[in-house]
Amino acid sequence: MSSGTGQxxxxxxxxxxxxxxxxxxxxxxxxxxxxxxxLLRHLRSQHxxxxxxxxxxxxxxxxxxxxxxxxxQADLEAGLSEFDADSFDYVILSxxxxxxxxxxxxxxxxxxxxxxxxxxFPNFGYWRHRLRVLFGQVPVSRELPYQWYDSPNIHVLxxxxxxxxxxxxxxxxxxxxxxxxxxxxxxxxxxxxxxxAVYRFxxxxx
Numbered sequence: 001m002s003s004g005t006g007q008x009x010x011x012x013x014x015x016x017x018x019x020x021x022x023x024x025x026x027x028x029x030x031x032x033x034x035x036x037x038x039l040l041r042h043l044r045s046q047h048x049x050x051x052x053x054x055x056x057x058x059x060x061x062x063x064x065x066x067x068x069x070x071x072x073q074a075d076l077e078a079g080l081s082e083f084d085a086d087s088f089d090y091v092i093l094s095x096x097x098x099x100x101x102x103x104x105x106x107x108x109x110x111x112x113x114x115x116x117x118x119x120x121f122p123n124f125g126y127w128r129h130r131l132r133v134l135f136g137q138v139p140v141s142r143e144l145p146y147q148w149y150d151s152p153n154i155h156v157l158x159x160x161x162x163x164x165x166x167x168x169x170x171x172x173x174x175x176x177x178x179x180x181x182x183x184x185x186x187x188x189x190x191x192x193x194x195x196x197a198v199y200r201f202x203x204x205x206x
Contacts, residue, residue, distance in 0.1 A: 094119070123157075125191045
């Protein structure tokens with residue numbers, strides 16, 4: 001399972017900036033669906049992080065290696081059983097949440113092997129997507145660039161959906177940044193005006 005199912009270069013840089021601002025120096029990081037390893041390379045240059053990427057695609061694994069990233073070739077859907085509990089400070093899943101089948105298991109595994117988790121996903125509640133559905137068509141945008149017949153996206157979720165999911169599964173949202181299509185931060189009506197959401201969360205303390 002590869003990341004970046006709707007990630008443009010501009011969004012990628014903004015996405016990296018937000019994630020980087022949450023990562024502590026010398027942290028140990030696991031990047032799930034790491035693609036070409038660009039995020040881990042960025043975090044290493046900015047914060048001296050160590051860690052691994054997980055990627056299934058042969059070409060992207062090779063690109064990660066060329067980027068100097070330690071990468072394991074594996075399918076996220078098989079779980080993270082090869083990693084011990086609390087092995088990482090952060091586990092990242094960037095623009096892939098909507099494309100995994102076993103969402104609950106993967107998110108639970110992220111918080112088993114990592115102290116904190118970071119996810120980004122396209123917001124299906126964005127007004128342009130709602131408008132397209134109103135007119136009887138599946139949304140297609142920069143964040144959701146595929147047609148219904150060739151989309152890798154299995155689930156569609158909104159910002160509200162994810163926060164309900166967190167509450168129901170004993171997860172605490174630590175930080176949230178919502179971006180519009182121009183990659184500007186959205187602070188008002190985020191579930192309507194936000195195109196992409198970035199979350200940092202951990203396990204709730206009883």
